Amino acid sequence: MKIKLVKKIIRWIVVAFFGSTILSVVAYRFIPVYFTPLMFIRCLQQMGSGESLKMKHHWVPMDEISPHLPVSVMASEDQRFLLHHGFDYDAIERAAMHNIDGGKKQGASTISQQTAKNVFLWPGRSWVRKGFEAYFTVLIEFMWSKQRIMEVYLNSIEMGEGIYGAQAVAKEHFGVNAYELSKLQCALIASSLPNPRKFDSGHPSSYMFKRQRQIISNMKFIPAFPKEGEDVNPNTTVGGIYHKRK
Secondary structure: OHHHHHHHHHHHHHHHHHHHHHHHHHHHOOOOOOOOHHHHHHHHHHHHOOOOOOOEEOOOOHHHOOOHHHHHHHHHHOOOOOOOOOOOHHHHHHHHHHHHHOOOOOOOOOHHHHHHHHHHOOOOOOHHHHHHHHHHHHHHHHHOOHHHHHHHHHHHOEEEOOEEOHHHHHHHHHOOOHHHOOHHHHHHHHHOOOOOOOOOOOOOOHHHHHHHHHHHHHHOOOOOOOOOOEEEOOOOOOOOOEEEOO
8 A cells, every 4th residue: 555655646646746847948939038047056155154145147038148148158168059959969978078088177068958957957966866967957958949948048147246147247347238338348347157156247357358368369260159940050050151040
């Protein structure tokens, strides 16, 4: 009797997990992401250390963000974003070989993986969290367009101490709206990733200016980010031609 009850409870837990996660991914396909788990975690950390609370975040649609910003974060974080389906296996292999050889540890998280982590999960490096990250990455790649993934990414990613998203960092660090960000400013923001609490785009270091120049150089090989309804030709490499979906 107890075994049957346990099996029933487990079954309902599994159904509830898959049902709630799938529904949440479907919902965020259409509605803005105003808060993320990381935002709450950072607020708790600030309270725990006796700091004043700081959380700057303002959702803006993709057409109110500088067209240079998605290209710059792709150049910095994930040059094959428009070509892969959530996981860049070439980058994973390169990072694994580099880490085996020793030296500074490298990651291979794509923009899709970072979006899944930012919106649905907590920070950390445990295998459990990485497993959930892979699960949510598959879901958003299946249910969202690349444009939606990028829109959510640019609105939810941490871009400074208590600063989240393109509009907040544009206002806080450059005194402009997100759509007014220049190519150089976008590259500087991208140079602060993936450690924006250490690298401040509002007060850039010489290392950040070096990274900015590298990103600007890489942006030459990445085409303008497509609007909703456009896609990259899967038979071309980055730098190829966009075509309308039929």
